[in-house]
Amino acid sequence: MIFDVKIFLLYHTHQVPVVISTDDAGVLRTDLTRQYVLLATRYPSLHYADIKQMIRNGIQYSFIQPAALKRQQLRQLDAALARFEWQVLRAHRPVITK
Numbered sequence: 438m439i440f441d442v443k444i445f446l447l448y449h450t451h452q453v454p455v456v457i458s459t460d461d462a463g464v465l466r467t468d469l470t471r472q473y474v475l476l477a478t479r480y481p482s483l484h485y486a487d488i489k490q491m492i493r494n495g496i497q498y499s500f501i502q503p504a505a506l507k508r509q510q511l512r513q514l515d516a517a518l519a520r521f522e523w524q525v526l527r528a529h530r531p532v533i534t535k
Contacts, residue, residue, distance in 0.1 A: 442479075449487070456494045489518060 448455055457472050459465060477488065496514060501507040 445480075449483075454494045454498055455491050456498060457491050458495065492518075 445455065457469070457476055459467055459469055459472050473488065473492075476491075477483065493511065493514060496507060496510045499507070501510060
């Protein structure tokens with residue numbers, strides 16, 4: 438992540454859409470997954486919903502054309518996130534014993 442921490446927090450506080458991205462793994466020796474890990478570890482005050490919105494922003498504010506394709510991508514993302522959330526809930530539900 439190459440950005441000013443204060444600017445990021447200012448944008449986030451004022452609800453300016455933020456997108457996390459990386460354009461060249463060869464230059465920065467990173468990938469998008471590592472960027473999200475850095476985001477979560479550097480900004481522990483961010484909630485899952487904040488990070489989820491940044492992921493959605495990556496599609497919403499992209500140059501994907503036509504608009505129908507963008508809507509399809511958002512639906513696929515929402516479905517994938519719902520599956521992920523269900524798996525996490527299932528894995529962490531309390532075990533009730535008699």
